[in-house]
Amino acid sequence: MNLLTTCILIAGIAIVHSDLDAPKTVEDVLQRNQCICPCKPFEEKEYIIPISRTSDWFGAVAFCHSIDMELAEVLNDDEARALGEVIAEEESDSEPEFYWIAANDLGVQGTYRWALTGRSVSYSKWAAGEPNNARGADGQQPAERCVAVGLEKLEWNDFQCTQQKRFICQQFRDQ
Numbered sequence: 001m002n003l004l005t006t007c008i009l010i011a012g013i014a015i016v017h018s019d020l021d022a023p024k025t026v027e028d029v030l031q032r033n034q035c036i037c038p039c040k041p042f043e044e045k046e047y048i049i050p051i052s053r054t055s056d057w058f059g060a061v062a063f064c065h066s067i068d069m070e071l072a073e074v075l076n077d078d079e080a081r082a083l084g085e086v087i088a089e090e091e092s093d094s095e096p097e098f099y100w101i102a103a104n105d106l107g108v109q110g111t112y113r114w115a116l117t118g119r120s121v122s123y124s125k126w127a128a129g130e131p132n133n134a135r136g137a138d139g140q141q142p143a144e145r146c147v148a149v150g151l152e153k154l155e156w157n158d159f160q161c162t163q164q165k166r167f168i169c170q171q172f173r174d175q
């Protein structure tokens, strides 16, 4: 057997072996190539709460943009946990305190979307009885259309978008 034949034989064995060993499902691919899809989203996304600043919901969207961030989206349990950690680091002197996030139903009442992307809100952590689209005690106020996260239980509630609240911005780190 000359060298060329040996090389072809080895290459052939390698191909057959790699075929047998090839990933067969998306999960296989992701497990073998974790850099394709990081398992820890917070290696690439971070939340911040601008210090001592309150705003209505629209101002919160604008402020986050002004510092090259966007109002926070919370897409899954991992993100909810990370958001909770950022809120827990805050010192609060007023209770109960809420923080604006990007969810709103300004387009179609009852259909919640994320401000910037327009993606539907599929993951959510509504408090019991929320969202209630409340219109104030006299029933004459504009309906509640913008969502904030509560300091204590990290549950969501809808509020009138013109209320002044703290808010949370997000940004994606460069990979």
Ligand SMILES: [Ca+2]
Pocket: 130, 131, 132, 133, 134, 144, 157, 158, 159
């Ligand atoms: Ca409400």
